[in-house]
Amino acid sequence: MLPSSRDRLAPPGSAVNARPVPLAALGNARPPLDECCTVRKRQTLLSEHHPTNAEVAAKFKQFAFPSTATYYAQAIALERGRGTWVRDFDGNTYLDFFGGILTVSVGHANEKVNAAAYAQMQRIGHTSTLYPNLPIAELAERLVRLAPGKIDKAFFCSSGTEANETAAMLAQLHSGQQELIALRHSYSGRSMLAQALTGNAKYRAVPTQVPGIKHAHAPYCYRCPFGLTYPSCEIKCAQDIEDLIQTTTAGQVAGIIAEPILGVGGFITPPAGWMKLAVEIVKKYGGVFICDEVQTGFGRTGKMWGVDHEGLAPDVMTMAKGIANGYPISAVLARTPIAEAWTSGNIATFGGNPIACAAANATLDVIEEDKLVDNAAALGKVLREGLDELKQKYAVVGDVRGRGLMQGVELVVDEKAGDRTPNPEATLRILEETRKRGLLIGRGGLHGNVLRVAPSLIVGRSEVESALKILDESFAALTS
Numbered sequence: 001m002l003p004s005s006r007d008r009l010a011p012p013g014s015a016v017n018a019r020p021v022p023l024a025a026l027g028n029a030r031p032p033l034d035e036c037c038t039v040r041k042r043q044t045l046l047s048e049h050h051p052t053n054a055e056v057a058a059k060f061k062q063f064a065f066p067s068t069a070t071y072y073a074q075a076i077a078l079e080r081g082r083g084t085w086v087r088d089f090d091g092n093t094y095l096d097f098f099g100g101i102l103t104v105s106v107g108h109a110n111e112k113v114n115a116a117a118y119a120q121m122q123r124i125g126h127t128s129t130l131y132p133n134l135p136i137a138e139l140a141e142r143l144v145r146l147a148p149g150k151i152d153k154a155f156f157c158s159s160g161t162e163a164n165e166t167a168a169m170l171a172q173l174h175s176g177q178q179e180l181i182a183l184r185h186s187y188s189g190r191s192m193l194a195q196a197l198t199g200n201a202k203y204r205a206v207p208t209q210v211p212g213i214k215h216a217h218a219p220y221c222y223r224c225p226f227g228l229t230y231p232s233c234e235i236k237c238a239q240d241i242e243d244l245i246q247t248t249t250a251g252q253v254a255g256i257i258a259e260p261i262l263g264v265g266g267f268i269t270p271p272a273g274w275m276k277l278a279v280e281i282v283k284k285y286g287g288v289f290i291c292d293e294v295q296t297g298f299g300r301t302g303k304m305w306g307v308d309h310e311g312l313a314p315d316v317m318t319m320a321k322g323i324a325n326g327y328p329i330s331a332v333l334a335r336t337p338i339a340e341a342w343t344s345g346n347i348a349t350f351g352g353n354p355i356a357c358a359a360a361n362a363t364l365d366v367i368e369e370d371k372l373v374d375n376a377a378a379l380g381k382v383l384r385e386g387l388d389e390l391k392q393k394y395a396v397v398g399d400v401r402g403r404g405l406m407q408g409v410e411l412v413v414d415e416k417a418g419d420r421t422p423n424p425e426a427t428l429r430i431l432e433e434t435r436k437r438g439l440l441i442g443r444g445g446l447h448g449n450v451l452r453v454a455p456s457l458i459v460g461r462s463e464v465e466s467a468l469k470i471l472d473e474s475f476a477a478l479t480s
């Protein structure tokens with residue numbers, strides 16, 4: 001007779017073969033399980049009654065890392081969303097012009113996206129990349145066909161951070177160089193490498209641990225790092241990259257990572273020609289161009305990709321946020337010779353999760369069928385005109401910038417008197433005033449003094465007009 005599997009696997013005398021000790025033999029020497037686990041960790045379930053906004057927010061605050069940021073003096077706990085509207089636990093409704101950080105691209109609870117996700121959930125909810133699934137295969141093809149230039153390979157992961165981390169390593173592997181150019185005021189994510197790439201001390205939890213990252217000046221015309229004015233500046237901030245490479249690197253670089261509009265940095269929008277010149281210089285020194293489309297992708301700027309405004313084709317692109325209307329998925333796209341440079345094993349357990357991929361495919365369907373890129377361009381124009389009017393009206397508005405449905409409003413002490421000191425206090429007050437009136441917007445910028453206005457791409461004209469009216473009233477309240 002064959003031995004049982006237990007006999008075969010466990011050597012004689014090992015713990016597995018040992019006879020179980022009867023519980024009674026342990027006497028009173030009970031482990032203090034009740035005290036340390038059951039009692040202390042008993043959960044109070046808010047979901048057993050209809051909780052208030054304050055209860056949900058307080059519970060989150062109690063148990064989340066203290067560093068987990070929330071907006072507003074009293075955080076808004078969201079219970080429901082539909083289209084461009086959301087509702088909190090107290091029943092207050094808000095026009096959502098931030099979309100969970102530019103992520104809800106085709107509206108909350110979009111029926112087509114939800115139906116696609118649910119249908120996939122019923123088939124199979126997880127496979128890992130070891131077993132290709134249909135939605136991942138379709139999404140990979142779709143994204144490379146949509147991407148500009150010769151990009152023809154895709155890799156999926158779960159967040160913008162992970163995508164940028166992958167892209168940076170890919171640039172190093174392909175070029176054989178280590179040093180990377182990133183931008184001041186940029187945001188790349190929250191991993192150690194992504195934090196090191198990020199050009200903002202506020203988001204660096206630990207001192208820079210990853211060597212070889214050089215931060216070029218941002219194309220920040222409103223606060224030109226050289227005190228110059230476009231176009232007579234001849235785009236000095238791009239030209240300076242050559243000096244940066246020659247003086248601070250070994251003379252060859254792996255690449256540059258750049259956002260077409262610096263999102264977290266406060267929607268800093270480069271002047272025409274900046275990206276082309278910056279990329280040309282980096283290529284001259286052996287580097288590749290990584291375009292971070294995490295915020296600007298999927299029609300946000302009135303074109304499919306932020307880089308489409310520049311007439312450039314990246315070597316590597318990263319994308320997340322708007323890709324699947326909020327389902328967690330990100331992608332790195334690259335040309336074959338670059339993708340081939342990664343020769344070690346490469347697994348992302350959750351990368352290309354079939355539910356998230358099905359949601360992404362449905363999101364792309366909605367963007368295409370409902371012509372939402374055109375809507376972003378058209379409504380972005382209406383939004384921009386309204387914000388420009390606010391700039392004429394209120395001295396606290398220093399600059400209005402952005403593209404499509406990605407518009408930033410930088411607040412200063414007094415633009416009309418020439419005082420451009422950043423005004424984060426006014427920015428916080430505008431956030432509270434707009435909240436009171438039922439509008440959600442975001443905040444950004446190195447000094448936290450930029451309003452970020454970025455509704456879902458499905459937004460209608462009357463909603464843009466309502467948002468502008470609320471902003472107008474909020475600025476009036478600030479000055480009264």
Ligand code: PMP
Nearest residue numbers: 159160161187188189263294295
């Ligand atoms: N890149 C950019 C341009 C971003 O705005 C962000 C997130 N704000 C990231 C990367 C990181 O994305 P995630 O939060 O999904 O890791």
